[in-house]
Amino acid sequence: MALLREEDRQYLENLFKENLKDKVKIILFSDKAAGSKLVVPGRVECPYCQQTREILEELVSLSDKLELEIHDFLTDEIIAKKYNVDKIPAILFEKNNNVLGVRYFGIPSGYEFSSLIEDILDISRGETQLSPTTKAFLATVNKPVHIQVFVTPTCPYCPRAVRLAHQFAMENPLITADMIEAIEFPHLAEKYNVTGVPKTIINEKVEIEGAVPENIFLEYFKSALKD
Template identity: 50%
Template sequence: MALIKEKDREVLAKEFEKINMPVKILVFTGGDECEYCKETLEIATELKALSQKLAVENYDIQKNKDVAQKYGIDKTPAIVLECAERRAIFYGIPAGYEFTTLIEDIIEISQDRPVLYDKTREMLTKVDKDVHIMVFVTPTCPYCPAAVRTAHKFAFENRRIRAEMIEASEFPELAEKYAVFSVPKVVINNDVEFEGAYPEEQFAEQVLLAIGKNI
């Protein structure tokens, strides 16, 4: 039984006409007790059928350690969207509100540049060190997609930035480690953290703060 309903597939196929450059969807599965690996791969496979510009690659995190290491993947299920050396990372099944995030990311990563304010772009040019952004979410959180989308846009704009969506309930030990009591919660370089979906300029300020840059 398909996970994406027929009427939704028709809408998505129309949306995917906006895809510009080809996008790879890398799905990492396997590992111990991966509850949603099968469903995550199924979602990617069903999406691939809706556009000739989408390709899906499936890797077992244990059998394909070299590929997992290349992309820095250490948990499953994981999805990496890749296009023109830009990447967006999802840890956990992109369900609920985060399914929309996945769709919007697929379209945006295929464009020449992400949609950002000029002021934000200017701020992101100051990022000259590696930045790691983790955005903790849950599928039922209506505010989480905005935080994830902003983080991923930053990664599309500046390759020094790595942005990950992490589904908190699927990775409870990680959520506990970072004291995730409400979502979205954003952690930058294990140093700066905040809760809520900040506007992009305010989010960018936190990124610069994490690398010791003046705003």
């Protein structure tokens, strides 16, 4: 059963046709047994894995410049560790044989579906909408940076925070930016004391409450780089 309405499919198909430039591979780490009524010992329970897979399958069917690669989180454990994937569903992106630091943990539904579409467009075109000042600074980053953005599907302000973090990651391979769906991963939401979304954590020490403008986000980012 299709998840997208026909008018949405047509809109996205036209959007991809007009805007996709280079091929993008979407990599999904999931539970291939998702949706099955069988109980498989050792399986990680993933209630949104099947729906996440269906969303991505519909998207890649709309353009020959999109490809979907699916890995089982347990049987492909070595690959999961290689990409530092420790929870599912997980969505990564590959372009020109390079896996980017743009990642989704949890289903990209609700408002976050727009983040997914815009990320795909940016990755394919090889450009972001960040200011020249931000791009210039990000080019100087020479050590790993980890950004985590906690969201929920019903939060209208969350995509702004996710998109900023993901665009930072697109500008420098040393930057990894994760969207984390707080409801699906309550242990992480509790660990980082997420009482409202969006909430962003940079390098485990700098916290940002709410969605902030690019220039303010950059200042928080800079402070996280200080020893």
